[in-house]
Amino acid sequence: MTYYRRVGQVPPKRHSQFRDEHGRLYAEELIGEEGFFHDSSLLYHVNTPNVLLEACPVDVPALTSAAVPHSPLLPRRMQLHDLEAPGDPVTGRRTVVANDDVRISYSTGNRPSPLFRDACSDELVFVESGAAVLESVYGALDVGTGDYVVIPKGTVHRWVPGHDLELRLLVIESRGHVRVPNRYLSPRGQLLETAPYHERDFRGPDAPLVVDDDGPTDVLVRHRDGVTRHTFRHHPFDVIGWDGCVYPYAFSIYDFEPLVKRFHAPPPVNETFSAPGFVVCSFCPRPVDFDPTAIPAPYAHSAVDCDEVMFFVSGAYTIRPDVRPGTMTFHPAGFAHGPAPGGIEASLQKSVHEEYAVMIDTFAPLSMGDAMEECAEPDYYLGWSRPVPGASS
Numbered sequence: 001m002t003y004y005r006r007v008g009q010v011p012p013k014r015h016s017q018f019r020d021e022h023g024r025l026y027a028e029e030l031i032g033e034e035g036f037f038h039d040s041s042l043l044y045h046v047n048t049p050n051v052l053l054e055a056c057p058v059d060v061p062a063l064t065s066a067a068v069p070h071s072p073l074l075p076r077r078m079q080l081h082d083l084e085a086p087g088d089p090v091t092g093r094r095t096v097v098a099n100d101d102v103r104i105s106y107s108t109g110n111r112p113s114p115l116f117r118d119a120c121s122d123e124l125v126f127v128e129s130g131a132a133v134l135e136s137v138y139g140a141l142d143v144g145t146g147d148y149v150v151i152p153k154g155t156v157h158r159w160v161p162g163h164d165l166e167l168r169l170l171v172i173e174s175r176g177h178v179r180v181p182n183r184y185l186s187p188r189g190q191l192l193e194t195a196p197y198h199e200r201d202f203r204g205p206d207a208p209l210v211v212d213d214d215g216p217t218d219v220l221v222r223h224r225d226g227v228t229r230h231t232f233r234h235h236p237f238d239v240i241g242w243d244g245c246v247y248p249y250a251f252s253i254y255d256f257e258p259l260v261k262r263f264h265a266p267p268p269v270n271e272t273f274s275a276p277g278f279v280v281c282s283f284c285p286r287p288v289d290f291d292p293t294a295i296p297a298p299y300a301h302s303a304v305d306c307d308e309v310m311f312f313v314s315g316a317y318t319i320r321p322d323v324r325p326g327t328m329t330f331h332p333a334g335f336a337h338g339p340a341p342g343g344i345e346a347s348l349q350k351s352v353h354e355e356y357a358v359m360i361d362t363f364a365p366l367s368m369g370d371a372m373e374e375c376a377e378p379d380y381y382l383g384w385s386r387p388v389p390g391a392s393s
Helices: 343-347 370-375 380-385
Strands: 005-008 027-032 040-045 052-058 076-079 094-098 102-109 116-118 122-129 131-136 139-144 147-151 157-161 167-174 217-223 226-232 239-244 249-252 271-275 278-283 307-314 327-331 356-362
Touching: 076 370, 076 380, 094 307, 094 370, 102 356, 116 157, 122 271, 122 307, 131 147, 139 147, 139 249, 147 271
Parallel strands: 116 217
Antiparallel strands: 005 239, 027 040, 040 239, 052 226, 076 327, 094 102, 102 167, 122 147, 122 167, 131 139, 131 157, 147 249, 217 226, 271 278, 278 356, 307 327, 307 356
16 A cells, blocks of 8 residues: 554564563564565564464365356456355355456355455455455454455455445456556655545554454465465464554545546546556546537547456446446457447437446456356347437437
């Protein structure tokens, strides 16, 4: 993350003796990115965090399922709300699309997840609806509808959903680290005045989370060769304090500040996060382009280096009136896409764009996960050759 946080008890100097009231030393754990040449955090455990009692491989298809080649090459549209995806936010995931840089999954359900450590990926999780507490070695973080939640690679955590509304999550697993785009940052890492959000918009854990149960504890670990269940002598949630710049945090899409121009602005103005091999953009309500001759609808476009995934969250989408919450479109490189028939004329009558949506552009082709076949509309590619319900002709 771009700024330093300090939570709980930490000693005045790093790597110095730090003892409890009984004189016992706390155990330090330094968590660092990119071989400790990038951001890091220093955690203080009540117990040594790596006392392993048992390790065994386990089969968790939600974390290891392979995607299949995208053939024939077609634009596709999925209704993710139609997926059979009950379970918890980790083992109940359904893979929609994936490549070597990113895996995009969908999850529903109200069961708490097991303790989980993703040793392969940073995770960027968008909360479509519902509420949950993300518990981790860094503390507890309350999240809800509209939140992006960034979970750094290697973080031991679990999801504890609320009970009032089903938790629906779009899960983006990134091979590399998810970061704020460099163009929004000063040379020293402060968010600039021209950025679409600022440090006050980001939330992290603000108190330690120390569990009472100190017995053997299982943690699922996703790694390069599959999933292993580690059994530790002590529960990992025994951190009494930490400081640094690596930790889970949340940012609400409702706090994103969209940019408006006289004429149509392309998707990069909505960039929210970046990672090796892909970017994530947020589409939020905003006034339409304000020149009298402007066309608010986007023009047909071919991003020749990108596959595009768009997930519609809420609101009316000007150029596709037939989309609904939970709709995901997939437009691959090699196919020009744009407004539905009647969408351009219809956009001229609009004064505001009303939709909330999350877009992921990948710089390598995406393959199809098992969930796509289950919930894809077989005739979506024909939508440009016939009227779309609700659009002006």
